[in-house]
Amino acid sequence: MIKAENLTKVFNRNLVAVDHITFSVREGEVFGFLGPNGAGKTTTINMLITVLKPTEGAASVLGFDVVKQANEVRKVIGVVPQEYTADEDLTGYENIMLCADLYGIPRDVAKQRALELLELVELSDFKDKRVETYSGGMRRRLELACGLINRPKVLFLDEPTLGLDVQTRAATWEYIRRLKNEYGMTLFMTTHYLEEADVLCDRIAIIDHGKIVVTGSPSELKDSLGGDIITITVKENADVTSVIQSVENVKEVRKENGAYRVKAANGEVTAPIIIEALRKKGYTVTRLSLTEPTLNEVYLEYTGRAFRNTEESRMEFMAQRFQLWRARRR
Amino acid sequence: MSEAEIVNECQPSFARGLWALTRRELKKWLNDPVMLVMFVLQPLIWMGLLGKSMNIGGLFSTSNINLPQQIPIPGSAILYPSGLPGVVLDGAVILQMFAEMGSSIMQNTFGVADYFSFMAVGMVSMIVITTTMFSGMSIVWDRRLGFLDKVISTPVSRAAIIFSKILNATFRAMFQATVILALAYLLGLKLSSTFTPLNLLGVYAAIFLLGVGLSSVFIAFSIRSTRMERPMQFVSLITMPLMFASNTFFPTKLMPDWMQAIARVNPLTYLTDAVRQLTILPTDSSALLVDFTYLGLFAAVLATAGIVLAWKYLTR
Known part of the structure; x- marks a missing residue:
């Protein structure tokens, strides 16, 4: 078409x-x-x-x-x-x-x-x-x-x-x-x-x-992420990427906003193993969350999490403001 | 549905698209009576204030000059009963001569005895200018609202998009010119003896031609613009010079040469002259022919340029 x-x-x-x-x-x-x-x-x-x-x-x-x-x-x-x-x-x-x-x-x-x-x-x-x-x-x-x-x-x-x-x-x-x-x-x-x-x-x-x-x-697209996303925060300031990386099933580790975004197959099983591995090295996990991939994850995976300073044309900007103004009027 | 069927169903025609778009604009305009009143008010104020205050005919009125009853002219040997030497003229005769000279000057300069009639007709040109300049702005506005893009995405003829703006401005100008001429008549516009109601058709035709030409210029200038400021600036830049370097307020023959040269190519001169010929002056058909030829060419050339630009630039 x-x-x-x-x-x-x-x-x-x-x-x-x-x-x-x-x-x-x-x-x-x-x-x-x-x-x-x-x-x-x-x-x-x-x-x-x-x-x-x-x-x-x-x-x-x-x-x-x-x-x-x-x-x-x-x-x-x-x-x-x-x-x-x-x-x-x-x-x-x-x-x-x-x-x-x-x-x-x-x-x-x-x-x-x-x-x-x-x-x-x-x-x-x-x-x-x-x-x-x-x-x-x-x-x-x-x-x-x-x-x-x-x-x-x-x-x-x-x-x-x-x-x-x-x-x-x-x-x-x-x-x-x-x-x-x-x-x-x-x-x-x-x-x-x-x-x-x-x-x-x-x-x-x-x-x-x-x-x-x-x-x-x-x-x-969700499947293409190849697994669940585990987000981990560690109390210590040290970089623990390599520790997490060494755990089996972990595919990728990325540090984002002070937390580690871990892509891993079989998240429910892998998460406890990561905690164990970190504790053995003397680190304390303060926070952990496990998400199954949503489109959100896919999106962030491909476009990154950083805020955008996009250059919008003046006209587009005005048009949007005008539209919102009109929508809001009633 | 097969593809042939779909294609057959839509039969965009130039005339229908043109009429639909023009009607939209006219409806918008008629929906706003305040704007309507203001549009008429503006030339009315000009006409009333400038036309009535600049009472050029009054300069030559007898009350404008003080003469003694008798005016002695020295140097003559004849002695008159008053005992003074010289010729003594009767003041009343001089005043009479002065008044006749005045009206002859008015007649030769303006073609009519009163400045108000001269100037009121010139207001028609002003209306055409102020109305057509809005056609340029409205295309910018349509672009901003996204309306223009939507229309472009339909199979309507590109020429219809441009012509609807031109027609709309021209219709408005014609309507307002009618109002202003009627008001001027009530305020004391003196029609010439050759005037017949049929002449009004000629007035409309002349306004139509200038309207088409001028709005094409304004549209061509703002067709790619996304800012309102630009066409506005452009309009305020050229409006005054166009009006003053023409016969709208004053006859061109008394202007300096360089200004006359501008006035000679200025389409306003030809519209104003055509309208004057048809209303307040005894119609001179050869002058009228020149006026209409010029206006016709002006409209044809600029409308063509407008269409060509539209084809090129409507789709960015």
Whole structure:
């Protein structure tokens, strides 16, 4: 459905936002782009939806090239952008009809479908109210309805639950599942919420610094960690990495924020052995935790734990602030 | 659904996309009556204050000059009953001459007897400028809100995106020009004897052409910009010079040569002249032809440039 090969976007000749990424999305699956802010997720989506031109490489949606056959691509995709793009001065219904006009959907078909979609996203009661009066969750649902007006084969969702409360987020997930299961739609989404990727996506690509670091289903990715994570804190100041390393089944030890992050097979059995080994050398374990790998672990494994000082464009920053402000107003 | 079916269902047409986007903007505008009032108020204030305060015709009025009843002219040998030498003229005759000279100066300079009529019509140009400059800003605003990106991701014609902005600005300008001309008429605008209501169509056509041309410039300038400041700065930079280096406030023939040269290429000059020809002046069809030709070319060239830029730069 979607293919990208060496897709690259360089802004202003030196800021590499997306760096030679290659991936493919299969029909009917939910494919997630997971990564920290500024990793290149939105840039990638914008290239796939023909809003940005790739600097290098190529991508296609349903076999249509995103540059050479951009107009064909536009007809078969739906887009739910990160921002609230619905016009505040128009009503919900008018906004959907505006989208229908842009796609050139016959008027009678569009009218009926607009009403159906408003029903689907539970906005029927508010369809003649100006969007100005909508809450953040309602706006998001309206965006979703707009993105579906042309019955897209592929739906692109950019951070579909950014800034939403827990209930609305759960409801949004439900819509996404329904689109996949009932309509057999292919979905491409970006998110930086791990649990979102975990519960929704069939396959995930973790992207960081414009590069895809790993691709796979959530369970594949968890398995790839090769075991459980044991986090140990030791009272003494000395470096005990080599002691832990010597224990059987321990695969990797990393020191992070004063604690040791130990990757080990069979964590329940290995953990007591590590404590024993440390005690023999005269060290005292003050704290120990054992976690089975979650997507969280996978994510940190591939992107590191350090805080990010990402360089966000001024515009992106303003847009986000503005959006949060609008979401908060009601 | 086969691929052919999907493709057939969407039949984006230029006209429909254009109308949908234009209607959106007009709705936004009509939804905000305060803005509407302010837009009319601004040229009204200019017209009222500047047009009425700069009573240039009044300079030549008889009350503006003090003359004695009789004016002796020295050097003549004839003695008059008053005992003074020289010719004595009747002051009233001089005043009469002065007033006639004044109205002839007004007529020759402005083409009409009162400055208010001259200046009120010039306000139409000001409206076109202030209204069209917002088309540039609104495209920046749409980009910021993400609306522009969403529209770009639909199969609607790129030209429709640009033209909707142009049309919207032009419609607004036409509406406001109507209001301002009606108000000016109430405030004492004197129409020429050749004026017929049909001439208003010509006024609209002229406004349309300048509106298309100017908003294309403003849009082209801000099409890639993500900052509001830039188009705003640009607008405030060029608005004043454009207005003053034209015949909006004062006839160009009395300006210094270099300024006349600017005024001669300034499209505002041609719009103002066309509107004056059609309303307050006895229509001179050859001058009108020049005006419309220039405005037409201006609109055609810049709109084309706008479309070309749109194709190139809307998608970054």
